[in-house]
Amino acid sequence: MLNIILFGPPGAGKGTQSEKLIKKYNLTHLSTGDLFRKHITEGSDLGHQAQEFMDAGNLVPDSVVIGMVEEKVKNETNSEGFIFDGFPRTVAQAEALDRLMQENGSAIDMMLSLVVDEEELLKRLLNRGKISGRVDDQNPEKIRNRFAVYNNETTPVAEFYSANGKLFNIEGVGDIDHIFSRLTETIDAIV
Numbered sequence: 001m002l003n004i005i006l007f008g009p010p011g012a013g014k015g016t017q018s019e020k021l022i023k024k025y026n027l028t029h030l031s032t033g034d035l036f037r038k039h040i041t042e043g044s045d046l047g048h049q050a051q052e053f054m055d056a057g058n059l060v061p062d063s064v065v066i067g068m069v070e071e072k073v074k075n076e077t078n079s080e081g082f083i084f085d086g087f088p089r090t091v092a093q094a095e096a097l098d099r100l101m102q103e104n105g106s107a108i109d110m111m112l113s114l115v116v117d118e119e120e121l122l123k124r125l126l127n128r129g130k131i132s133g134r135v136d137d138q139n140p141e142k143i144r145n146r147f148a149v150y151n152n153e154t155t156p157v158a159e160f161y162s163a164n165g166k167l168f169n170i171e172g173v174g175d176i177d178h179i180f181s182r183l184t185e186t187i188d189a190i191v
């Protein structure tokens with residue numbers, strides 16, 4: 001099994017790079033943001049619980065997120081490993097993920113953190129908002145709130161993995177294929 005956390009602020013390119021990584025390494029993509037958006041489209045209870053938090057750019061409560069991830073991991077019995085994208089976003093989520101991996105007889109191998117400055121992120125997100133119609137990507141104030149949430153609540157997650165020697169910072173600016181090469185070189189050097 002190969003289990004990777006792709007980490008970084010909103011707009012860092014986690015979704016784009018995940019799509020390429022799952023193909024190369026035959027992994028299962030687990031994006032909590034994508035799962036929530038699917039629940040919202042389907043009008044499920046979970047979608048209703050998440051929507052208000054997402055629209056404001058705040059985090060969905062840990063218990064809701066962790067329950068959803070547990071279900072997804074337990075259903076993917078034939079998976080060769082996971083790329084976690086947008087999860088964990090709090091230390092409580094990271095602790096829950098460690099427990100879940102352990103129950104599965106597995107572990108998180110590494111956290112790859114895409115490093116991009118905020119002005120570049122803002123530009124990318126506003127552009128994505130125009131194309132995708134994502135409400136949370138269209139309003140600069142909401143985007144700034146997501147950056148603040150990331151800085152306050154999510155960056156401690158990187159320290160959590162750094163303490164175990166599992167954190168690798170990757171320059172996230174430049175050509176998509178170059179960034180992908182930086183990621184794969186790091187993965188291949190560790191595996």
Ligand code: AMP
Nearest residue numbers: 032033053054058059060065086087089
């Ligand atoms: P994303 O697509 O990863 O940018 O996530 C979009 C929104 O979904 C976030 O702004 C949060 O409101 C919510 N969300 C996604 N993943 C998580 C998570 N791991 N913990 C809490 N909220 C999340």
